[in-house]
Amino acid sequence: MNLILDFLDMRHVAAELAMAFAPLVVFFLYMQYRSLHLPTAYVMRMFKGVALSYVGLVLFLQGVTQGFLPAGTEIGRIIGGAEWRWALVPLGFLFGFAATAAEPAVRVLATEMEKASSGAVKQRPVLITLSLGVGVFVALGMAKLLAGFPILWVVVPGYLLVLAMARFSKPDYVAAAFDAGGVATGPMTVTFVMAVVLGAAEALEGRDPVADGFGLIAMVALAPILSIMILGMIYSRRRSDT
Known part of the structure; x- marks a missing residue:
C-alpha cells in the first residue's frame, strides 16, 4: 500500500x-x-x-x-525533548554546513563565480565560506529557539550590518552576495534543517512551532550575504597588498 x-x-x-x-x-x-x-x-x-x-x-x-x-x-523532536537539548546548537552548525555543502545550486554559484572572475575567486573557498556562514547562523537559530528571544533581534541588526558592509564592498561582490542569499535556501536546507527546528519547537515546552520554528530560513538567507561580502573584502585586501 x-x-x-x-x-x-x-x-x-x-x-x-x-x-x-x-x-x-x-x-x-x-x-x-x-x-x-x-x-x-x-x-x-x-x-x-x-x-x-x-x-x-x-x-x-x-x-x-x-x-x-x-x-x-x-530528530528535532527527540533532541528537543531530551535533557541534552543544548546539543541542538553544535548539531545545527553541522547540519547547516553539510546541507549547504551538498546544495546543488550553491555549487553552481561557486562555479560561476570562478568563471566570471577568470579564476581569481576559486570555487572551493566560496563553497567553504558559504557553508561555514550558514552553519553559524543555523547554530544561532537553534540558540534562538532554546533561549526564546525574537528573531528580529538577529535579522534587523544583521541586515543593517549588510547595508553597512555593502557601502565598503565592491559592487561585484555585493551582487554575488545577494544571489548567494537566495541560492543557499534550497531544498536541502529547507527540507532538512527547517524540519529539525520545527520538530524541536514542537518538543520544547513553551515554544510555538510557527512563531519560534519558522524564521530560520530568513537567517539562513542572511548568512551567505555576509559571508560573500567578507570573502570579497579579504580578496580585495589581498589584491591591494600585492
Whole structure:
C-alpha cells in the first residue's frame, strides 16, 4: 500500500516538474526553428541532458519529501525533548554546513563565480565560506529557539550590518552576495534543517512551532550575504597588498 502511495505521489511530482520544464523546452524549440539553427547532434545532446535533469529532479524531490522531512522532524523532536537539548546548537552548525555543502545550486554559484572572475575567486573557498556562514547562523537559530528571544533581534541588526558592509564592498561582490542569499535556501536546507527546528519547537515546552520554528530560513538567507561580502573584502585586501 505504501509503495502505491509513493508511486502516486511521485507521479504528482513528475507532473509538476513537467509543467515547469515544458515552457523552457518549447521556447528553445521555437528559437531553434527561428534563429539558432544549432547542429542536430548538439540539440540531441542537450535534450539528453534535459531528460537526465528531469529524472534526477523527480527522484531528488521525492527522496527529500519521503526521507529528509520526516527524518529531520523526528530528530528535532527527540533532541528537543531530551535533557541534552543544548546539543541542538553544535548539531545545527553541522547540519547547516553539510546541507549547504551538498546544495546543488550553491555549487553552481561557486562555479560561476570562478568563471566570471577568470579564476581569481576559486570555487572551493566560496563553497567553504558559504557553508561555514550558514552553519553559524543555523547554530544561532537553534540558540534562538532554546533561549526564546525574537528573531528580529538577529535579522534587523544583521541586515543593517549588510547595508553597512555593502557601502565598503565592491559592487561585484555585493551582487554575488545577494544571489548567494537566495541560492543557499534550497531544498536541502529547507527540507532538512527547517524540519529539525520545527520538530524541536514542537518538543520544547513553551515554544510555538510557527512563531519560534519558522524564521530560520530568513537567517539562513542572511548568512551567505555576509559571508560573500567578507570573502570579497579579504580578496580585495589581498589584491591591494600585492
